[in-house]
Amino acid sequence: MSGIGELHVQPYVLRFQCVNFVESGCYHGAGLKWGKANNFKKLYSCDIIKDHINKAQSVVEKDIRVELYYGPSHEYFAKLLPTLKGVTFFWLDAHCPKHYDPKLKETPLTHFPLYKELQLIVELKEHYERDVIICDDVRTIVGEDNTAPLAQGRVKDYYSVEWFTYTQMTSLFTKTHRLEIPNQSRDAIAFIPGKEVSEW
Numbered sequence: 764m765s766g767i768g769e770l771h772v773q774p775y776v777l778r779f780q781c782v783n784f785v786e787s788g789c790y791h792g793a794g795l796k797w798g799k800a801n802n803f804k805k806l807y808s809c810d811i812i813k814d815h816i817n818k819a820q821s822v823v824e825k826d827i828r829v830e831l832y833y834g835p836s837h838e839y840f841a842k843l844l845p846t847l848k849g850v851t852f853f854w855l856d857a858h859c860p861k862h863y864d865p866k867l868k869e870t871p872l873t874h875f876p877l878y879k880e881l882q883l884i885v886e887l888k889e890h891y892e893r894d895v896i897i898c899d900d901v902r903t904i905v906g907e908d909n910t911a912p913l914a915q916g917r918v919k920d921y922y923s924v925e926w927f928t929y930t931q932m933t934s935l936f937t938k939t940h941r942l943e944i945p946n947q948s949r950d951a952i953a954f955i956p957g958k959e960v961s962e963w
């Protein structure tokens with residue numbers, strides 16, 4: 764589990780001229796706080812737990828740049844992404860809702876929505892090839908093909924993910940992005956645009 768601030772990914776924001784911050788899983792608002800400090804024009808986040816939305820709301824206060832959605836990230840992304848214009852910095856960090864509320868009902872999609880979120884970005888986000896996409900907790904994806912640091916044998920049972928593979932996930936971006944490990948992260952990866960702004 765990484766905090767966005769620890770990953771030192773601010774240089775990507777300037778280099779690729781990102782104007783939107785889109786997060787899945789706001790928890791208590793630390794990601795949004797980082798987004799606000801990095802001067803994005805608009806910030807969007809969501810959470811499947813109402814109490815987390817309320818906590819994040821109290822952190823961002825009445826900032827008109829921020830939109831918060833209560834519900835699963837795949838539902839939010841399906842609504843938001845077709846309308847979203849401009850280069851976007853994605854912080855994909857939603858997972859394991861039962862860890863926070865054992866009473867919640869889950870499907871594979873809500874347990875670890877990352878693969879669906881990435882598919883929706885490819886399908887629905889205009890010029891997604893210009894976007895920066897940071898994915899947290901990829902060590903949990905089971906399989907020999909997972910080359911993320913700390914990937915093998917570190918998570919068990921509820922925290923492991925078997926309904927998609929690391930290769931399926933990275934294949935979505937092979938034509939448009941490069942894969943980087945930000946700040947030697949233990950378990951976050953970054954899809955960085957293959958073209959610089961000057962090449963658009």
Ligand SMILES: C[S@@+](CC[C@H](N)C(=O)[O-])C[C@H]1O[C@@H](n2cnc3c(N)ncnc32)[C@H](O)[C@@H]1O
Binds near residue numbers: 790860
């Ligand atoms: C690791 S925390 C997020 C931390 C936050 N992004 C930050 O940078 O401070 C994961 C959050 O994802 C939420 N979550 C889990 N599954 C979700 C889903 N399918 N859709 C939306 N939110 C989800 C959890 O309720 C929790 O608040």
